[in-house]
Amino acid sequence: MSRPMRFSFLIAAALAAVSCGERNGGGASSEAAAPLTIEEQGRRAFSACAICHSVKDPTEPGYASLVGPSLFGVVGAPSAHLSGYDYSRAMREANLVWDDATLDAFLQNPQQIVPRTRMAFAGEPNVERRQAIIAFLKTLN
Numbered sequence: 001m002s003r004p005m006r007f008s009f010l011i012a013a014a015l016a017a018v019s020c021g022e023r024n025g026g027g028a029s030s031e032a033a034a035p036l037t038i039e040e041q042g043r044r045a046f047s048a049c050a051i052c053h054s055v056k057d058p059t060e061p062g063y064a065s066l067v068g069p070s071l072f073g074v075v076g077a078p079s080a081h082l083s084g085y086d087y088s089r090a091m092r093e094a095n096l097v098w099d100d101a102t103l104d105a106f107l108q109n110p111q112q113i114v115p116r117t118r119m120a121f122a123g124e125p126n127v128e129r130r131q132a133i134i135a136f137l138k139t140l141n
């Protein structure tokens with residue numbers, strides 16, 4: 001091999017090593033293999049909600065209430081949808097229906113949509129994340 005050729009071979013090998021390392025970083029390779037559905041993205045984003053919200057059917061045996069109400073069947077339901085949960089007065093009197101638009105507005109800024117709600121969550125600013133979370137909530141019924 002002539003000198004310049006060997007040099008460019010070394011550069012190519014180094015570049016290949018760098019791009020391999022990138023591809024293996026952060027679990028990106030498995031996402032590339034099977035793109036997540038919007039519901040799966042929402043299930044992941046729901047980890048921000050799961051500390052306070054169960055997604056289980058509260059009428060099933062073994063249901064344990066967390067700080068917030070279960071969100072099972074919440075899409076399309078009226079606000080304060082669970083009869084067994086002790087909602088704030090603000091939520092009991094909010095008189096909303098949890099359709100896509102209302103959920104989106106509430107998840108972006110809970111205090112603006114239901115002033116003095118007890119839900120201690122600042123809001124999800126990213127619209128795609130909110131849409132994914134709502135798609136996931138629709139699977140809970």
Ligand code: HEC
Pocket residue numbers: 046048049050051052053067068069071074078079080081082086087088089090091092098107116117118119120121124133
């Ligand atoms: C720190 C705890 C906490 C977090 C985090 C939280 N919530 Fe809540 N959420 C509550 C509480 C408490 C209530 C009841 C509020 C009230 O009575 O004013 C509530 C109420 C709700 C309601 C109304 C339910 C109904 O029956 O009317 C929805 C919908 C909701 N939360 C969705 C979410 C979603 C989606 C997330 C994540 C993006 C989230 N919440 C994050 C505590 C939380």
